[in-house]
Amino acid sequence: MTQILVIAEHDNLHLKAATRHVLSAAQAVGGPIHVLIAGFGCQPVVASASQLPGVGQVLHCEEASLAQGGAENLAQLVASLAAEYTHILAPATAFGKNWTPRLAALLDVAQISDIIRVDGPDTFTRPIYAGSLWATLRSSDPIKVVTVRPSAFEAVPETGGAAPVLQRPGVSDSKLSHRTQLTLTQSARPELEAARVVVSGGRGLGSAENYQALLEPLADKLNAALGASRAAVDSGYVPNDYQVGQTGKIVAPDLYLAIGISGAIQHLAGMKSSRVIVAINKDPDAPIFGVADYGLVGDLHTLVPALTAAL
Amino acid sequence: MKVLVPVKRVLDYNIKARANADGSAVELSGLKMSMNPFDEIAVEAALRLKEAGHAAEIIAVSCGVSACQETLRTAMALGADRSILVQTDVELEPLAVAKLLRELILREQPGLVICGKQAIDDDSNQTGQMLAALLGWAQATFASRLEFTPGAARMEVTREIDGGLETLSIALPAVITTDLRLNEPRYATLPNIMKAKKKPLETLTPQDLGVDVTPRLQWLRVAEPPPRKGGVLVSDVAQLVDKLRNEVKVI
Ligand SMILES: Cc1cc2nc3c(=O)[nH]c(=O)nc-3n(C[C@H](O)[C@H](O)[C@H](O)COP(=O)(O)OP(=O)(O)OC[C@H]3O[C@@H](n4cnc5c(N)ncnc54)[C@H](O)[C@@H]3O)c2cc1C
Numbered sequence: 001m002t003q004i005l006v007i008a009e010h011d012n013l014h015l016k017a018a019t020r021h022v023l024s025a026a027q028a029v030g031g032p033i034h035v036l037i038a039g040f041g042c043q044p045v046v047a048s049a050s051q052l053p054g055v056g057q058v059l060h061c062e063e064a065s066l067a068q069g070g071a072e073n074l075a076q077l078v079a080s081l082a083a084e085y086t087h088i089l090a091p092a093t094a095f096g097k098n099w100t101p102r103l104a105a106l107l108d109v110a111q112i113s114d115i116i117r118v119d120g121p122d123t124f125t126r127p128i129y130a131g132s133l134w135a136t137l138r139s140s141d142p143i144k145v146v147t148v149r150p151s152a153f154e155a156v157p158e159t160g161g162a163a164p165v166l167q168r169p170g171v172s173d174s175k176l177s178h179r180t181q182l183t184l185t186q187s188a189r190p191e192l193e194a195a196r197v198v199v200s201g202g203r204g205l206g207s208a209e210n211y212q213a214l215l216e217p218l219a220d221k222l223n224a225a226l227g228a229s230r231a232a233v234d235s236g237y238v239p240n241d242y243q244v245g246q247t248g249k250i251v252a253p254d255l256y257l258a259i260g261i262s263g264a265i266q267h268l269a270g271m272k273s274s275r276v277i278v279a280i281n282k283d284p285d286a287p288i289f290g291v292a293d294y295g296l297v298g299d300l301h302t303l304v305p306a307l308t309a310a311l
Numbered sequence: 312m313k314v315l316v317p318v319k320r321v322l323d324y325n326i327k328a329r330a331n332a333d334g335s336a337v338e339l340s341g342l343k344m345s346m347n348p349f350d351e352i353a354v355e356a357a358l359r360l361k362e363a364g365h366a367a368e369i370i371a372v373s374c375g376v377s378a379c380q381e382t383l384r385t386a387m388a389l390g391a392d393r394s395i396l397v398q399t400d401v402e403l404e405p406l407a408v409a410k411l412l413r414e415l416i417l418r419e420q421p422g423l424v425i426c427g428k429q430a431i432d433d434d435s436n437q438t439g440q441m442l443a444a445l446l447g448w449a450q451a452t453f454a455s456r457l458e459f460t461p462g463a464a465r466m467e468v469t470r471e472i473d474g475g476l477e478t479l480s481i482a483l484p485a486v487i488t489t490d491l492r493l494n495e496p497r498y499a500t501l502p503n504i505m506k507a508k509k510k511p512l513e514t515l516t517p518q519d520l521g522v523d524v525t526p527r528l529q530w531l532r533v534a535e536p537p538p539r540k541g542g543v544l545v546s547d548v549a550q551l552v553d554k555l556r557n558e559v560k561v562i
Contacts, residue, residue: 070479071440071443071450071452072443072449072450075444093473094453094471094472094473095472095473097436097452098440098452098453099440100440101405101436101437101438101439101440101441101444102440102441102443102444102450103444104406104437104441105406105409105440105441105442105444105445106444108406109406109527110404110405110406110526110527110528111405111406111435111437111441112528113434113435113436113437114434114436123531127434127536128328128337128432128433128434128533129322129327129328129337129431129432129433129434130431130434131536132327132328132329132535133328133329133330133337133533133534133535133536134533134534134535134536135433135530135532135533136530136531136532136533136534137528137529137530137531138528138529138531139527139528139529140527140528140529141527174449175482176448176449176450176481176482176485177449177450177451177479177480177481177482178479178480179477179478179479179480180467180478180479180480181469181476181477181478182475182476182477182478183475183476183477184474184475185474185475193473197561197562222562230491233491233492234491234492239475239476240455240471240475240476240490240492241471241472241473241474241475246431246434247349247428247429247431247490247491249473254561255555255561255562265327266324272539275559275561276555276559276561277539277542278551278555284544289542289544290541291539291542292542293540293542293543293559294542294543294544294545294551294554294555295542295543295544295545296544296545296547296548296551297544303548306548307548307551307552310548310549310552311552311562
């Protein structure tokens with residue numbers, strides 16, 4: 001008998017979409033599903049979570065020590081609930097990656113990171129080596145701690161359920177860490193991981209000014225999120241949270257435009273599951289053309305404005 | 312303060328990984344192996360703490376087969392003072408590595424542990440966090456900036472998170488895991504590579520440390536993902552827009 005606990009990602013106000021993708025992985029495992037909302041002043045999130053389809057119960061832990069989603073307190077809390085569950089699932093986002101291994105260590109179980117397929121209640125497939133290979137693994141541990149790659153699972157709808165809410169005690173503050181500053185990138189654009197269209201730029205853009213001048217208008221036309229290669233981030237064209245790839249964000253939009261990006265395997269790892277890939281690059285031998293559905297060889301300085309104008 | 316830096320020997324990042332003939336494991340024989348790039352960043356971070364006078368000694372640790380000695384020699388060529396190899400032919404999972412590191416840390420009492428955020432072979436992103444939990448220590452993952460104040464009971468670490476950047480104040484001792492923007496690692500110079508050959512390298516086994524490293528996960532299959540269908544080159548912007556509108560209908 002399985003009993004699944006999904007740990008929701010949220011900012012105390014909004015339930016993050018990643019949670020709905022994790023729920024569909026939980027449904028693939030099969031069995032009753034509970035969702036944990038741990039936070040402070042997070043009633044709006046609890047309300048959203050209780051409407052998610054297929055959820056048997058929402059656990060609500062309200063405690064100042066959980067307000068910032070810090071790893072030490074959250075892992076301690078989930079560990080205290082774990083005995084009732086066979087599976088604990090969280091998104092393989094910066095949030096989930098941060099604390100789930102802590103939980104697994106407290107429970108003395110292996111963690112299975114970043115799954116892209118559920119092959120059975122104890123068997124999962126995950127990419128390794130920047131997605132060059134897929135490994136199928138079976139866990140012999142009594143509790144499976146699993147992080148789920150959101151883009152690999154369809155999100156469940158936002159509404160349709162009416163799960164009861166159960167208050168559970170929080171945890172006292174470990175005082176090991178607290179946030180002193182939070183700098184969020186302000187953007188009116190869709191979230192990178194949830195966007196239907198992503199316009200991504202690489203070193204070929206040459207400067208932050210070019211990145212803005214060329215890609216912003218194109219993204220505006222397509223209502224797209226903006227992304228980047230590591231080289232573009234390292235060169236300071238865009239903030240760190242734009243990075244797509246093995247060690248950045250994993251995206252799978254309907255349309256991904258790679259502009260001035262060579263297509264290193266570490267970049268492909270983050271975008272090659274996109275439905276349609278377009279590459280614009282002046283080098284006809286660039287590896288990006290090996291995964292692109294449509295390739296346009298030429299200078300991005302003329303091709304990108306022409307594309308923007310043609311849309 | 313001592314700083315302990317775990318380093319992993321992995322397939323070099325320029326080499327494409329393939330499955331072995333029967334699809335049971337990754338084929339590594341005869342291929343170039345290197346230090347995990349995130350661990351190079353960790354070594355560099357430790358060196359900078361030492362150069363700033365905050366760290367007295369840097370200890371590099373690797374867990375795995377005897378060839379991990381090369382990785383430790385590289386760490387010492389970069390500037391680590393000594394190193395420890397926990398030698399075993401068992402395929403180590405992150406939890407087992409965290410348990411081995413915990414034992415060494417109880418012995419060595421470092422003030423800080425700096426790990427790479429993930430190893431680019433299994434991409435697990437687990438060991439540092441697991442280690443912090445086993446020690447009951449604070450953690451700061453995905454670090455892009457460290458602010459260390461000598462004598463202080465806490466330090467500040469800026470982390471790369473999904474929406475931007477977050478700065479944490481963490482209690483020491485602590486485990487930090489490095490992200491790409493923390494620093495640009497130096498290269499080892501030839502004289503330092505020679506000097507590293509004479510630096511101390513201690514070898515232990517999991518048994519010596521009393522740690523059971525039996526794997527918990529069974530690898531059923533390793534395979535290449537289904538390939539993407541080959542695409543086409545279009546001749547101009549008009550043709551591209553036409554394809555996107557009328558062929559695949561994504562705009
Ligand atoms: C541990 C590790 C982790 C990494 N993680 C990531 C990751 O998560 N994401 C990631 O992206 N990378 C990652 N990388 C880096 C990766 O290996 C590549 O270095 C990086 O992706 C290259 O970025 P780029 O394609 O923008 O730059 P380049 O490889 O320099 O490519 C620039 C491209 O622009 C083209 N170009 C230049 N000028 C023009 C023009 N005028 N018109 C049209 N085209 C032009 C060039 O032909 C070239 O193909 C990682 C590397 C390591 C070692």
